[in-house]
Amino acid sequence: MSKWNADWRAAALPELASRDWDLIVVGGGICGAGILREAARRGWKCLLLEQRDFAWGTSSRSSKMVHGGLRYIAKGQFGLTRASVRERQRLLAEAPGLVEPLSFVMPHRGGFPGPKVFGGLLALYDALAGRRNHLYYPLQQLRYMVPGLTEDGLQGGTRFFDAVTDDARLVLRVLGEARAEGGEALNGMRVLALRREQGKVTGLEAEDVESGRRFSFRARSVALATGAWADRLRNVQGSEHIRPLRGSHLLLPGWRLPLAHAISFMHPADGRPVFVFPWEGATVIGTTDLDHEDGLDQDARISEAEVEYLLAACTLQFPSAGIGRDDVLSTWAGVRPVVGDGEARRKPSDEKREHVLWVEPGCVTLAGGKLTTFRLLALEVLQACAAFVGRSLEDHGGAVFAPCESSAMPGLSPGQRLRLAGRHGRAQAELARWVGLLGNERVGATDTLWAELAWAAEGELVLHLDDLLLRRTRLGLLLPGGARAELPRIRALCQPLLGWDDAHWAREEASYLALWQRCYSLPA
Missing domain, CATH: 1.10.8 (Helicase, Ruva Protein; domain 3)
Known part of the structure; x- marks a missing residue:
């Protein structure tokens, strides 16, 4: 396989545009990468086009968590939670070193949910995962687990497990698997319009952002996995549309607030769950959840109000640490593609996180979804595309990541x-x-x-x-x-x-x- 770099891209682009494709995936986040990977393993002639860079949007600016969505149980979304916890276990088994277990501690201070209610919720969560995964710790033990946690009203804490990842590297790893099995992927390719003939999508027009050249691509099917941009290219019908919601985060040096566990609690301002957790040797405070009113073509950014909201959350739990603006290393903000019904303007946190497929002849649009369940989302999209391609599709449960032993690298631990x-x-x-x-x-x-x-x-x-x-x-x-x-x-x-x-x-x-x-x- 030739080197995957700018020189390869410039040389390959005209030839790739001349091919007839079974499937073109638009969008280079985790969902698009997952669709490409599942199509490539089945021998489909498949290509992915990304307008900016792989993982440029939500998939490099998420909360980094691979989880079942514990709070979705309270909303009655049992199917979403079941699928998520099982995919979490799959990813932990297939990608150690990239997807890692992370323990969470929920402090109990006399409010809702108390230890019994939260324990009951976790018992259901564990049952969906097929394993017991939580334990209650009294105050005396919690002091040693989370030093510096304020003891104001503290009764104890419940510990449970989910997982954490480097979301951008997860996308690159999935793309690597797809390319190894014949898939192709290009960044810097802005899709301008879908080509339609006799009411059916037959390809697309795209512009190479680097050179300004335009290319026409032919395909039996097109999958739009563009996240918050999903409404731009599809044939919009009905009342369901993407509601872009922004989630922002602060990153602190690890030494400034060292943690061995993620701390989960409810923000006093609005009752939303907030986390303070270790990641890549640093400490993250996140996340917010509000309507993103800025344009989607620019990198999202944190607002001053969000900074104050997150610092207040940290101070609530760790007042003696004295965390302030001067401690912040960096920030990031991602835009979640949540499907809204176009009717009542619910609170952002009340919108369901279920995904939707919008299908027109020759084209399938994936709207919504979660990082954790990207494999299942990919299979649903391919199932819808299979009729356009003239293939059948079954899920044999194949691994997303091929087993690979670590190479000999002397001097590394x-x-x-x-x-x-x-x-x-x-x-x-x-x-x-x-x-x-x-x-x-x-x-x-x-x-x-x-x-x-x-x-x-x-x-x-x-x-x-x-x-x-x-x-x-x-x-x-x-x-x-x-x-x-x-x-x-x-x-x-x-x-x-x-x-x-x-x-x-x-x-x-x-x-x-x-x-x-x-x-x-x-x-x-």
Whole structure:
């Protein structure tokens, strides 16, 4: 397989546009990647087109949790919860090092839900997963589990388990599996319109954002997995539309609020669940849930009101830590594609998280859905597309991720090898070559190796600097100032691999830093 980079993309694009495809997937988030992966394993001729970068939208700016949706039980969404907890267990088994168990603690302070009610809810949650997964701890034990947690009214806490991931790397790993089995994927391809002949979708028109060239693609079926953008291309009918809801997060240095568990509690302002949890050696405070009124074509960004809301939530549980604005390393905001009925304007948190398929001849649109259930969503979409392609489709329960042993990488700990195997899968041999050249040195205080940065620049279809620092790696979130202090060394390593001259690098660096300041730092 040739290197997956900008040179490959420029050479391959005209030839890819000339093919006849069984399926073209529009949207390079986790749902689009999952559809491509399931189509490729079945031998479909399939291509994915993404307007910006893989995982650019919601799938790099989620709450990072792979979970069953405990609160969905209270809303009566038992089917969604059952599917989610079973897919969570599947992902934990198939992708260790990428999807990892995370324990949650719910402190009880005399309000709702108390230990008995919450324990009953968790008993049902565990039954759906097929295993007991929770335990109540009295105050004396909770002190040692969560140091610094305020004891004002505290009676004890219930511990349960879900999972956490690097959502952008999950997308890249799924795309890697799809490409290994014949699927193709391109970023920087804006779909302008669907082609329709005699009332049926037969392909699409797309523009290469990098060159401005336009291409016509032919396909027996098109799957729109564009998240919050779902209403743009489909033939809109009925009253159901996407309601974009924004969820924003704060990231703190891990040393500033060290946690071994995620802390789950209800925000006093609106009764919504909020989490403070460890991620990638840092600590996350999230999330909000409100209507996103800004345009969808720009990176979403946190508002001042959301910053205050999240800091207040943290202070409520950890007052002695004194967490404030000066402690924030970075922020991110993602837009959830929730399906609204177009009638009464419910509170954002009251909207159901069930997904919907909208079908017209030759085209299937996926609306809504969850990161955890991306495999099941993909199968539903393919089932709807199968009639257009002239194929049958069954789910034999095949693994999303092919088993792969970690490559020999001298000098790395077992934990590091597991982490790299989870994030890079079939590309471990290429990564091992870079580890051999650069060693096991990490970038700053993160767990990311310089070797990972080099491999991403060489072989993970990086078109812009934010692709490299915000999605292929998370250095732009985990290091102060968006990794500004490391940029000279990043440039020395990656500029030759990306094939950029000095002027090109200067433009990319200026654009990246402006983007980071605007959308990934605190509001001015």
